[in-house]
Each structure stands twice: as structure tokens, then as C-alpha cells.
Amino acid sequence: MDRLHGFPQPFPDESLYSLAVRYHRLLSNDSYRRTSHELFGVYSRTCGSILPCCLGALSQRLASAYSVEQLIDRFTLLPLYEPFLNDTKSRAARIAMAGDDGTGLKMSLGITASGFLKHASFRYCERCVEEDIQHCGSTYWHRIHQATGTCICPLHGEVLCGTTFPNGADWRCMLFPAEVAGSPVMQVPCRPAAGELSEMQLWGLEHPAAVRNLLVGDFLWHRLDEMGFLKAGRVRLQTLKSFLTPRLLCSPRGNEFQELNCSWEWVLGVVRPRRTVVQPLKFYFLCWLLEAGLEHLKSFLPQADIYGGEATEGSNTGVPAEESEIEARRQAFSSSKNVKCHEKPGYQWLYRHDREWLTQYVSAHPFIRRMTGLVDWAARDEALARNLLIARDQILFTQGKPQKVTRAALNRRVAHSQDFLRMPDKFPISTLLMSDMLESDHDHQVRKVRWAVRQYLLPERSALSVVYRFAGIRLSHVTEEEVLDILSVAKELRLTSGSP
Known part of the structure; x- marks a missing residue:
């Protein structure tokens, strides 16, 4: 197998496709096909993907300067998805990326079913382009910019631009960022929210083990409990819906979020997935909806089992909470309108960190079930x-x-x-x-006939069909004699009153 004697030195957070573009330009190759055969030994159609394949062949051509694991962890977006995968799916994904057949990889990771792929584009930050040229001598494609839901550069806070390749071509043009015209991927409103999501995704990409700890420790369930959205281990759906609906209206205007802000029901699939892969964007977006920022993710310490109502034995790490935080938790707990103490926000946190005060509060505020009076x-x-x-x-x-x-x-x-x-x-x-x-039908039709005779001043010699039509009767339940009597009585009343 041929070794590569010239390969670019990677830049910070550079994608594998960006390395391929720089290699292509360095050797002045005339087509991507030639570049692909030199790098991967085959014509790879996944080089421009966020999860490229043929990395085993590339590692061998680099004389093992980078192992397959290093190529995956440093130059692809699999570390962003991996915390949400079980061990079997994670191993299968790495094997597929090392081999030369990536068929079904995105489908197995739930990316295809998410509907996000139709909004994917090659994105870049104009500020990053300027700084990369100044510090690195060349611009390049940043890995985090290609992540689904990243509409704001997490480094500069600028809206990313989506690339439109010339003449209907695709990424095989082997272009650098900003070499062709690009357009903003979202409108200016909701920039702070989109910026927070981008920062969380960058942190998740760089710290997959910390994200795994969040999932193992049921971070979202603890957050729901702190905000009072859990009751007896179950989600209070209507309360949660009332809270999320206005937040969704304020969500970012990027195309990816169109799949999420039209409904809130996907939230339940993130909180309690049922044999499905949670998409990173959905997880971080739900964190933002629940008012949990990057600092909450970094400082989370799983210490309790919120299902049983008591702290898990041996889970206390011994790290004391600050007095200001304890006082804030006490105030929020005391001011809650919930009658039952264990349904107040922050009950589990106080149980772990301030149990003596919590015990005294519960003793002083017992829940007494009121007996309603019997109905008379x-x-x-x-x-x-x-x-x-x-x-x-x-x-x-x-x-x-x-x-x-x-x-x-x-x-x-x-x-x-x-x-x-x-x-x-x-x-x-x-x-x-x-x-x-x-x-009865009979009595009702009698009233209708009397009304029609008075309303339309029908004469005594009116045909029955005329009376029935004005009265709105199709199937008659009255006799002819009854109708004639009503007409006769109506005539006498008009003569008595002097009406014509």
C-alpha cells in the first residue's frame, strides 16, 4: 500500500474533509477522484460527510501517524454523537468508519430519521476565515461549524454562512470556506439562544465523557425535578407543556429548529428514550428550554435517585454547597405554592445538602388531607x-x-x-x-304547524303541502283533521281581532 509523503499538518478543530481539500490543493490534483484514491485507496463518497469512512486505509497510508481512533476523535463529529449511543452502536459506528462501506451508518444513529439532513450545509464563520488566514496562513473547515444546529460560531458569536457550490456541484469541488458566495443560515433574532446551543455542542464535542456522565446521572430528570415538573416519579405533562410552549416560540430561527419548535412532544423521547438514539441537538436544545446553560452541565454531580424520593446510599460526594446557594434553595422551596413538600422544587437537592433544615420544615408544615363535605x-x-x-x-x-x-x-x-x-x-x-x-314528534309538529299558520297568515283553504313546507315538516306525524282544525282556529282568531 502506497504511503503518503505529503499530508497537511492539522489545524485546531479541523474536519477530515478540510484536510482532504488542503491535500488536494497541495498536490494540485486535477480531480477529487484522484485525491480520493491517493488518500483512501478507493473512490470514497463519504469524505465530505460528518461521519466519513475509509479511515483504516488512510491511517495505513499515513504510516500510523494517526490511528483510526485518533482520526475519528479529532477530525469527525462522532464524539458529539457517541455519548448517546450504547456500546454496541458505538463499536459498530467505529468499525463502519474504519472500513470502506458506510451504508446505513447515519440511519443506525438516527440522523436520517431526525429530518435534520435536509437542512445540512457546509458552514463557515467569516471572522474565523479572517483569523485562520492571519494565524494559519490558510482558511479551513471547522468541525463544530458542520454540527447540526450550530448556527452561531461558538468562538465569535457570529451567524454562520452556508456555502452554495457553483453550477450545481457539491463538495467534490474541493473548495475552501468563503471561496464562493455564502448566505446566513439564520435570521438575527434569537442569536443568544443559538449561541448558547453552539457553545454547549462545542463543549459536548470536546468532552464526550462528561456528557456521558450527564446521561448516566439522569441530568434532565434532576432538572425537571428542580423545576417542579415531576410528581411521584412522573412528568406533569400539562404543566411542562404550558412552560415549554412560549419557550419554543422564542427558539432560534435556523432551519434545523423547524423540526422541533412546531411541537413539544419530542421532549418525552429525549427525557426517556425507548431504544432510540437521542440526537445531540435535541438534548442540548431541551437543556436550553429548561433554562439549563453550559455552567449547569459542567457543574452537575449525580448524587440522588429521584424516583425513590431519597438520596442514593453512598452517593454524597462530601462537597459542601455554598451558603448563598443553600439560602436560595430554601427560599425557592418555601415560596412554592405546592401543598405537598415532596412536590416542591428542589426537594431532592435539599434532601442531599440541607437535610436537617428540610426535616424541620416538613415537621412544621405537615400535609393534611382535607375532607370535603358530603354532597346533598x-x-x-x-x-x-x-x-x-x-x-x-x-x-x-x-x-x-x-x-x-x-x-x-x-x-x-x-x-x-x-x-x-x-x-x-x-x-x-x-x-x-x-x-x-x-x-313527542306529534306534539312538536303540532306546534310547528301553529307557528307556520300564525307566521305566514295561511288561509283556511291552504293545501296541506303548503302548510308542511312552511312548517318544515317532511314526514308527517299529524293528521289532516288536526291541521284543518288549526287553520280554522287561526281564522276565527283573526276575525275576532279584526285582522285581515
Whole structure:
């Protein structure tokens, strides 16, 4: 196997694709195909990926100056994803990147299913370009800039630019950042939020072991507990939804966040994943939604099992908390409106760090379950009966075409209608009264005919079809004699009153 006699010296946080571009320019190769065969021994279609393959062949061509593990850890984004993988998936990913076949790698890591790939682009920071030329003599592609959800440079706080390759080409043009026109990947609003996320992702990329400790220690569950979103080991969904909804509206405007800010339900999949790989962006974005910044991630020490309500035996590290923090925790705990002490925010923290004060507080504020008075069903039955009579009169004297007195129409106009329907044995008077008040089809049509005769001044010789049409009757439940009687009575009333 041919050895490489000229390979660029890596710059800080440089991606493998950037090294390939610099090698391509250094040797003045005429095509990416030639560069790929020199570096990897094959025509690799993953060199421009955040998870490139063929690294085993590259390591051998470099005379083991860099092992496969070093190439992966220093020049790819796998360290950003690895804390969220189990050992099996992690080993499989590294084996795939060492070999020459990366088919299904992004799918196995959940990247394809996340929907983030369609928003991917080669990104750069204009400030970084200027400083790289000044200090390194050349610009290069920074690894963290290519991470999903990184819209702000974590070093300079500037909005990144997405590269558009000329003439519809792709990364095989082997270009440096800013050699072609780029456009901002997000609007100016929400820059602080996007900046915090970029800083957290950079820290996660550089400290995968610390991120693993966050996941093993259930950082998100501890955070939910501190903010009062847990009750008896379960998430208080409605309370959490009410808190997250306005926060999502203030989320960054980058394209990747369109997959997240339209709903909050993905949060549950991050808090308690079920055999799925959590995407780093979702984890850090949820940290921001829960008002946890980079300092919270760095200072987290898993010390308690929040499911059982007590600190885990032997979990106390012996590091005393500062007096100012203890006083702030006490104040937040005391001012909480929750009646039960173990549901107040910070209960577990105080249990670990200030148990004596917590014990005294709980003793002085015992939870007493209040017994509600028994319901006077007889009085409620009488009140409901009166309301039913009022509702019946409202229906009968409603202006316009007569409405039928039905069970549903009555229930819509009275209080405790649900109790009445579910517990009819508690309302014997009302049940009997309603049975008597319900109107039959015949009685309802008689009222409709009388209304139509009065409303439209129908003469005594009107055809039945005319009466039925004005009354809105399709299937008749009244007899011809009843209709003629109503017409006759209406005529006598008009003669008596002197109406035409």
C-alpha cells in the first residue's frame, strides 16, 4: 500500500474533509477522484460527510501517524454523537468508519430519521476565515461549524454562512470556506439562544465523557425535578407543556429548529428514550428550554435517585454547597405554592445538602388531607328539577321556528348535566320530571304547524303541502283533521281581532 509523503499538518478543530481539500490543493490534483484514491485507496463518497469512512486505509497510508481512533476523535463529529449511543452502536459506528462501506451508518444513529439532513450545509464563520488566514496562513473547515444546529460560531458569536457550490456541484469541488458566495443560515433574532446551543455542542464535542456522565446521572430528570415538573416519579405533562410552549416560540430561527419548535412532544423521547438514539441537538436544545446553560452541565454531580424520593446510599460526594446557594434553595422551596413538600422544587437537592433544615420544615408544615363535605343529593335534585322547568320554558318560548324539547336540549341548559346523565339514581325527581317533559314528534309538529299558520297568515283553504313546507315538516306525524282544525282556529282568531 502506497504511503503518503505529503499530508497537511492539522489545524485546531479541523474536519477530515478540510484536510482532504488542503491535500488536494497541495498536490494540485486535477480531480477529487484522484485525491480520493491517493488518500483512501478507493473512490470514497463519504469524505465530505460528518461521519466519513475509509479511515483504516488512510491511517495505513499515513504510516500510523494517526490511528483510526485518533482520526475519528479529532477530525469527525462522532464524539458529539457517541455519548448517546450504547456500546454496541458505538463499536459498530467505529468499525463502519474504519472500513470502506458506510451504508446505513447515519440511519443506525438516527440522523436520517431526525429530518435534520435536509437542512445540512457546509458552514463557515467569516471572522474565523479572517483569523485562520492571519494565524494559519490558510482558511479551513471547522468541525463544530458542520454540527447540526450550530448556527452561531461558538468562538465569535457570529451567524454562520452556508456555502452554495457553483453550477450545481457539491463538495467534490474541493473548495475552501468563503471561496464562493455564502448566505446566513439564520435570521438575527434569537442569536443568544443559538449561541448558547453552539457553545454547549462545542463543549459536548470536546468532552464526550462528561456528557456521558450527564446521561448516566439522569441530568434532565434532576432538572425537571428542580423545576417542579415531576410528581411521584412522573412528568406533569400539562404543566411542562404550558412552560415549554412560549419557550419554543422564542427558539432560534435556523432551519434545523423547524423540526422541533412546531411541537413539544419530542421532549418525552429525549427525557426517556425507548431504544432510540437521542440526537445531540435535541438534548442540548431541551437543556436550553429548561433554562439549563453550559455552567449547569459542567457543574452537575449525580448524587440522588429521584424516583425513590431519597438520596442514593453512598452517593454524597462530601462537597459542601455554598451558603448563598443553600439560602436560595430554601427560599425557592418555601415560596412554592405546592401543598405537598415532596412536590416542591428542589426537594431532592435539599434532601442531599440541607437535610436537617428540610426535616424541620416538613415537621412544621405537615400535609393534611382535607375532607370535603358530603354532597346533598336531595337538594341538588330539587335545584336541577327547577332548572329543568326553566329550560323547558326557554325552549318552548324561543323566538323563531319551534325547537323540540329533547333530553339533549334540556341538558345543555342546566348545570351538573353530566352528573345527571351518569348518576340518574341520585336524581329521582329530575329523572321523572324529564320523562314527562320530553316532547313527542306529534306534539312538536303540532306546534310547528301553529307557528307556520300564525307566521305566514295561511288561509283556511291552504293545501296541506303548503302548510308542511312552511312548517318544515317532511314526514308527517299529524293528521289532516288536526291541521284543518288549526287553520280554522287561526281564522276565527283573526276575525275576532279584526285582522285581515
